[in-house]
Amino acid sequence: MKRPTIKDIAAAAGVSKGAVSLALNGRSGVSESTRSRVLGVASSLGYRPSVTARALSSASADAVGLVLVRPPRALGDEAFFFQLIAGMQSEMSCALLLQVVSSREEEIELYQRWWAEHRVDGVFLVDLLVSDPRIELMPSLGLPAVVVGGAGHHGELASVWADDYAAMTSVVEHLKALGHRRIARVAGLASLLHTVRRDSAFASSVVDGVVVAGDYTAESGARATRELLGMAEPPTAIVYDNDVMAVAGAEVAAELGVAVPSELSIVAWDDSVLCQHGRLTALSRDTFAFGARAARALVAVIGGASPTDVEDVLPELVVRGSSGPAPVG
């Protein structure tokens, strides 16, 4: 009942272990006749190579890694990551080694361990920090990596990204065209690189724009919205850094009797079922395709391709019911 090993095949085919290895991997050193005989025996025995054993002698681990640094409880609501993961899977034939940790130190430790133990062939890097130690680390380890969602070029690493700067500008232009002047922004975590990009794009296209920090949870979105709407001169439009906060914001507006979109326009970053149903104007990114593209890039890098930057298509603003002309006066 035990699964056959390379030794069993060697015995059955009457050759040595080494010859079997060469034959199975399509390498030279064995004759065609021997090769086909070995392949025949292998398939008739239902042989499957052990990735574990193979990884031990420095070959493929048949898995790629992804570490998420988030409080697990909040993570479950973020459709973004699951969409991303689903997209990655669609383009990979190997498994994804996933772990959620609570600190950046653990994350780095984990990447090092996984690589040292050949548990992964490469990794995805998400949630890039402003000055991210991982960017230096990966090349020094020799660990194939792809930066997902960073903005632009990152050291020697391949990267798949969307232009957050241009996207934010397009959102603001949309709102300005509708007559909005007092535009606010509920940002994501300040330590993340894309938050900074969006901040700077926002700052340079909006005069006197108010920015309130959030952390992607519904609670923070609600709190920020309450703060903004309670101001002496409340904004007439708010741009949120993710869908969960935007939806929470819309609810707070409804609670306070602020009509959307006639009194307040709302725009969400990251489209999702949530926005579709909430009829929220959203910046749609096709996260699934984004994940698929990241996976293709990683597969290429693992295969030895020289790292390239793949810019994803510019996110598209899907205008729904939550954004409209600014109130007069």
Place this chain on the structure above:
Amino acid sequence: MKRPTIKDIAAAAGVSKGAVSLALNGRSGVSESTRSRVLGVASSLGYRPSVTARALSSASADAVGLVLVRPPRALGDEAFFFQLIAGMQSEMSCALLLQVVSSREEEIELYQRWWAEHRVDGVFLVDLLVSDPRIELMPSLGLPAVVVGGAGHHGELASVWADDYAAMTSVVEHLKALGHRRIARVAGLASLLHTVRRDSAFASSVVDGVVVAGDYTAESGARATRELLGMAEPPTAIVYDNDVMAVAGAEVAAELGVAVPSELSIVAWDDSVLCQHGRLTALSRDTFAFGARAARALVAVIGGASPTDVEDVLPELVVRGSSGPAPVG
């Protein structure tokens, strides 16, 4: 720059490889003085055992597996699975090996391979089928497994579950108490065990209940709803098998000018941000906690505990704006 191996420690401490192994694993066979010396050397060298190598000689693989059989594209919208995964992670110190495949055959093949190669220490089984081959397979392989979300006892396997039958009954009772008589149901995949459970609970508490099949996607929810509302005597209440279909159904109702809840009551299975915001009455399960419980159970089974059934708390019906008294007449 290479990470230290057990051999390096042996050399540095002046003992044999075997002694180091014994010392590090807290097993008898070495003196206390030797043990502490070895531990000292190990920590000063920053030693980390290689899981890969360890797995090769039949020990822990430091990972558990989860295979999902779904079209990847649809998967991304199902918050349920991501909540579940997040919950699992919160209770596990090891990594999760995740792969999405497109057929049951591949799934089984994958489980066998992972186990044969010691890539995982145990697996979660989700989406249980009516007569599921995996239930026989796991014990015969000796692969520790926990059934997640099946209903009740499954052969020799440990299982974490919620009582779908009782839950469905409570939903129907809620609707009946509101005066509803023509109650319909938009079911999930007919091949899944919990669909059958809910079907039978539904059938036995509703007279002449109409059931339309869906597949958890928004499209199928919309289609089913259109079909139901187009009937000669349309139902006054619809119970959906997940949140995505329920939300889609609510939208179709709005489109057709059917008022919710005055003309039509809607109840969703699986609460989520989506339901919260859509103000849908939903059967809330705390999927995160469910995943955490499943992880605890799997850890216990891997640790050698005898498999037990853990019944999850009965899902709670959260009544929001989408369900109300049946229209008179």
Place this chain on the structure above:
DNA sequence: AGCCGGAGATAAACCGGTTTAGCTAGGGTC
């Protein structure tokens, strides 16, 4: 004194592959 037992350590086999060094036989060259 002689025997037994156990603690403490080591060497070596093993897990399932890959890889390298080395051996053999056959063909070509001068």
Place this chain on the structure above:
DNA sequence: GACCCTAGCTAAACCGGTTTATCTCCGGCT
């Protein structure tokens, strides 16, 4: 015929651990 080269294969080392068999030394018992 002596020499060299190469294709084709084998044996063995190696990856980094675990586990088993074995060996030594020391103390206690009769």
